[in-house]
Amino acid sequence: GQNIDQPTEMTATEGAIVQINCTYQTSGFNGLFWYQQHAGEAPTFLSYNVLDGLEEKGRFSSFLSRSKGYSYLLLKELQMKDSASYLCAVRVRSGSARQLTFGSGTQLTVLP
């Protein structure tokens, strides 16, 4: 089976930088995703890593180390609208299909 761990809650201040960690244990690894989910809404795609290293997209960056089973999402210049749940998801190969397994999510609260 798959096991994905991320902190339940984090708090940060507007304008600051926050790093949300995700560790995973899985077989058939085929990529790691980060999604953002505001309360009462659907998840929306933030980033995707399949190779080791850092992917940068505006204020958001995501890092992957496959050998360590570790990823983080870095949010810079935090804004109030960044208050949301951040979901780490691992894609695995299962026969001919590829399935996403999600962590429980990290609830980020941005304070003024």
Place this chain on the structure above:
Amino acid sequence: NAGVTQTPKFQVLKTGQSMTLQCAQDMNHEYMSWYRQDPGMGLRLIHYSVGAGITDQGEVPNGYNVSRSTTEDFPLRLLSAAPSQTSVYFCASSYLVKETQYFGPGTRLLVL
């Protein structure tokens, strides 16, 4: 494009009733999937499909049926609703060879 649409938005059922949650996408995506989201448990895969006529089970398939007669539609059927099926249900779709899954707005289901 409307993207991924789901109906209904909200539903209340009595134990033992059956119903179908509708999901449609207009992006010609091959891959479609159903998740349920419960507090503290993240998103869990119920069933998925890699194309019309092909479906398979995910992590928590018991009590649910799916079919995929067209590329656009992927309905989820609850055969005999139970209180344990109270949850928020999300449908998602993507191209098979691309990474990003697009989620529908969700259906909130309460089983009494």
